[in-house]
Amino acid sequence: MEQHERALGAYVDSVREQPGALAVVAIGSVAQGRERSDSDVDVYFVVDDERFAAETAAGRFAWIERYGVDYPGSYIDIKLASPSYLETAAQQADDPTRASFRDARVAWSVLPGIEQTLERIVTLPDDVWDERVRSHLSQARLYGGYFLRQAVERDDEFLRRHAGLHLTLAAARAALAAAHVMMPGPKYISKLVRSVPTPGGFVEAWERALADPDVESGEALLGILFEWLGGGLTPEETLSIFIRDNELAWLRGTVPAEFW
The missing domain is CATH 1.20.120 (Four Helix Bundle (Hemerythrin (Met), subunit A))
Incomplete structure (x- = not known):
């Protein structure tokens, strides 16, 4: 829906110039086209491995931003990832992690090959x-x-x-x-x-x-x-x-x- 795409775009604009920012990947109902009018927007925020290590060392793996800013009840539900995280997920992630990337959509990226990596995460031989x-x-x-x-x-x-x-x-x-x-x-x-x-x-x-x-x-x-x-x-x-x-x-x- 238009309000979700607007919220996603606003979030991308807010993070794309941050140190270490590499990509924003939309997941969940918005990416899969089954959102309700009041659904939140789920994303993976992909940062470089240095920032990922610093953030997670401080206990920061997931958080919420822009609560109620873009439309009533809206918020961006963020999970942190990195190139190493994505590669390891493709090799050995559990089902809930793999399934979270089903029908994922790259909203913004400067990370080469991210689409292929996401496909490997959701594909098992x-x-x-x-x-x-x-x-x-x-x-x-x-x-x-x-x-x-x-x-x-x-x-x-x-x-x-x-x-x-x-x-x-x-x-x-x-x-x-x-x-x-x-x-x-x-x-x-x-x-x-x-x-x-x-x-x-x-x-x-x-x-x-x-x-x-x-x-x-x-x-x-x-x-x-x-x-x-x-x-x-x-x-x-x-x-x-x-x-x-x-x-x-x-x-x-x-x-x-x-x-x-």
Whole structure:
């Protein structure tokens, strides 16, 4: 909308002469063309690595500017980035970071090749998606087939809810990975799992396991999930993958699979 473009332009004009300023990248609803009349404008402010180091050393990673200046309720929601940040994101960022760059639009830049770098951030090779499916299947099998059963046997309500939530998260992540869809954040899971192609009965089984996780609902969801995506993945393999991607994440320099 016109007021958002005006606000974005005003923000660019306010920062383009700042020391170390390299680019402003519009993201979120404005970049994707789904903004409301009162939406804020989300941007990455890209600065050189020297300024990025100084700003982040002072604890400044994100902030808000121009609150209420450009139209009622308006503000610019700013996240800081640098060339090294963008390059590292292209190599190893988690899904929420990668997804934040989906349909990003360069509003202003003096940084060569930024468009290509942004494209690399939101693009994963097929083999990476395939391995993600295997990992999320392994999460689902351990939480739904082991921890959930233990919770019921021990009458442990916390473990039951914990296992049920992690089972349904992993099942949803497997479905998203099969469709090559990134997870912007947990608040989008319920919508996204209904938006990607899944076999008949999957969403209903997912909803039952989410609402009332127990042995029966867990097995029902796992049955559909592994018939669809399991591809011969054995229990022994899933155990090793689960340990690799959770208990040994510290050793591999990664984070647990649910945070990818």
